[in-house]
Amino acid sequence: MKKQADIVKELSNRELLLNLYFSQLIFIVIAFILSIFLFEDFLDLLNLFDWDVNEIVLYGLLPGLFVVFIDIILMKFLPEHYYDDGGINHRIFTSLNIPHIFLLALVVSLSEELLFRGVIQTSFGWMIASIIFALVHFRYLNKVVLLVSVLLLSFLIGYMYEITQNLLVPVVAHFTIDFLLGIYYRLYRE
Template sequence: MKQSELIKQLSDEEIRKQLFLSQSLLILISIILSVILFEKMTDWLLFFDWNMGEILLYGLIPGLIIVFIDLGMMYFLPEKYYDDNGINKRIFGDQPLFYIFTISLFVAVSEELLFRGVIQNEFGYLFASLLFAFVHIRYLRKPVLLISIILVSFFIGYMYELTNNLLVTITAHFCVDFLLGLVIRFKK
């Protein structure tokens, strides 16, 4: 059965539960892999630097650039090119701002811990960026979304290469998810 058909069978609440479960699984995988791959569990703390200039320059500004490019795509391209079968509408639509903030932060933290904090540190930029794009499997049959997620993955991975700071990538990822979540929420 196609993914789109499976999704249609789920309620909005079930989709949101699946999102929380999948992101929780990513955090668990991050913890397990860090125990296996890192010399000390506390080595992870080295990847968090509260350098606000770096966070703004390499996290917030790139996040805003990604959002503006996505908004441009939404404006100029027919909806069918960037539609993910309505999943994001079902996750963010008609939700309170606190929910959009919380889910965006949870997704950004869980995915960046795994893909940049563990995988990119241990297996490299190329592998982490491609795996990140592949995990967003619902975009595989949507060429515009696939190209977009690959470019975003490499862009955010590159910001990590420059800074070696997970707070930078978490900020960029959160900015993208939160602002686009707001666009979906308030789009008429």
């Protein structure tokens, strides 16, 4: 059986990116299908978005910036192989320009938070959603630092949603983390 790193090496940058976008489309489709069965009305899912700027900044943006700060410090001081996810993040982010990183971070944060916080957490609770979110990032399962990082991040983002009940909070936190770390990979980890 091939290792993930070997599979990644066989894919072109374009194929890798298309696979990423396809996985996000699957998350959106699953979120909409589950919402049909789990919510009384489809609009219940959309009503989870609240444009409360104070909540978004305090519970989304600021914790997202803090996570990025901690991640960059850890990347500076820990051996590089601790953050190696099979080359996926490096390949994706170093091949994109900053506007495309913005778009990718937006798509990923919206699709993943719609499914994991908007549907799964709303229906089954914070713990289940956080564990499933971490497990979906299976490429981190054999990397201790990445696994602990995604578990802590999952519980943090889930908790932020739990206390605000505002889906824009985890979306903004997730976007901030992915976008800024994507830029970091693009500019400083080539």
